[in-house]
Amino acid sequence: MTSRRPIASRNARIIQGAARRLAATDITPNQISQASIGFAALAAVAFWLSGIGGTGLAISMLLLAALAVQLRLLCNLLDGMVAVEGGKSAPDGPFWNEAPDRLADILILAGLGMASGAPGLGLVAATLAVLTAYLRELGRAEGAPADFSGPMAKPHRMAAVTLGVVAAAIELAAIGSSLSLKAALWIVILGTLVTVLRRAARLIAALKSRS
Numbered sequence: 425m426t427s428r429r430p431i432a433s434r435n436a437r438i439i440q441g442a443a444r445r446l447a448a449t450d451i452t453p454n455q456i457s458q459a460s461i462g463f464a465a466l467a468a469v470a471f472w473l474s475g476i477g478g479t480g481l482a483i484s485m486l487l488l489a490a491l492a493v494q495l496r497l498l499c500n501l502l503d504g505m506v507a508v509e510g511g512k513s514a515p516d517g518p519f520w521n522e523a524p525d526r527l528a529d530i531l532i533l534a535g536l537g538m539a540s541g542a543p544g545l546g547l548v549a550a551t552l553a554v555l556t557a558y559l560r561e562l563g564r565a566e567g568a569p570a571d572f573s574g575p576m577a578k579p580h581r582m583a584a585v586t587l588g589v590v591a592a593a594i595e596l597a598a599i600g601s602s603l604s605l606k607a608a609l610w611i612v613i614l615g616t617l618v619t620v621l622r623r624a625a626r627l628i629a630a631l632k633s634r635s
Contacts, residue, residue, distance in 0.1 A: 428508075429572045431501060431579065440509075443502055447510025453503040454520040460499035464528035467492035471535030479596055486593040486602075489535070490586045496528050497582050522557070525578065529553040533612065536585055539592075540605035549609060552616040553581060559623040568630045571623050576615030584611050 433439055446456070467489045474485035503521065507513040514520075530550040537546015556578075560571050574580050588608020595604050 428504065428570075429578075434501060434505065439501065439505070443505035443509060446502060447506045447512055451506070452514065453507035453510075453512055453517060454514055456499050456503040456506060457520040457524045460496045460503070460528050461524045461531075463492045463496040463499060464531040467496065468531040468535035468538075471532075471539035474539050475541070479600065482602070483593045483596050486539070486589050486596070489539070490589040490593075493532055493582050493586050493589070496532070497579065500525065500578075522561070526554050526557060529557075529578070529581070532582070532585060533609075536589070536605065536609055536612075539589075540602070540609050542606055542609065545606070545609050545613065549612045549616065552613060552620055553578070555620045556616060556623060559620065559627055563623075563627045563630065566627075566631060568627065571626055573622055573626065574615070574619055575622075576612060576619045581612050581616060584608055584615070 470485040470489035470492060474482040474489070477485075507517055507521075530553075533550040533553060534543070534546045537543040537549065540546070556576075564570050576584070585608060588604050588611070591604035591608070592602040596602050
């Protein structure tokens with residue numbers, strides 16, 4: 425456990441180059457964090473539109489949603505790099521680093537629920553996603569290192585959503601159904617539930633170890 429989420433792609437040359445270019449502009453890390461909300465909202469709208477039109481529109485909107493989810497993750501990666509490596513951190517940076525993530529999770533997972541025809545499941549997934557972050561930040565408030573453990577931390581959730589949505593688009597084109605959406609939603613729910621329980625157990629153990 426560390427205070428910064430370990431992400432292998434942070435070391436990729438193309439990502440480092442993009443972070444350097446952004447750091448050289450007037451764009452702030454907070455603005456990049458705020459942009460992630462816009463991409464999450466775009467994903468939610470695309471999910472909603474995928475259920476109200478024909479097959480062609482549904483496929484297009486699902487692919488747009490998958491792209492928006494990945495752009496949200498890119499913003500999440502670049503904001504920290506511009507702040508830390510680029511030396512552009514701000515006093516209110518911790519707020520903009522966390523709050524947009526929680527809203528983005530809700531928008532994307534609730535949107536996936538609408539697209540799958542199970543909005544209730546989408547809200548369950550969103551609630552569990554927020555709980556994982558709550559437990560991590562509760563641990564930090566108690567002096568413990570940030571717990572980014574899985575099996576369904578944020579990057580894993582968004583990977584599952586993206587793969588499920590792309591699979592659903594292919595499924596729609598091939599056989600006219602989109603059961604992959606609900607399958608992805610259940611994978612996210614079950615994996616995130618395990619993550620919540622695991623982080624809770626690790627936090628309780630860490631607190632007890634102080635006595």
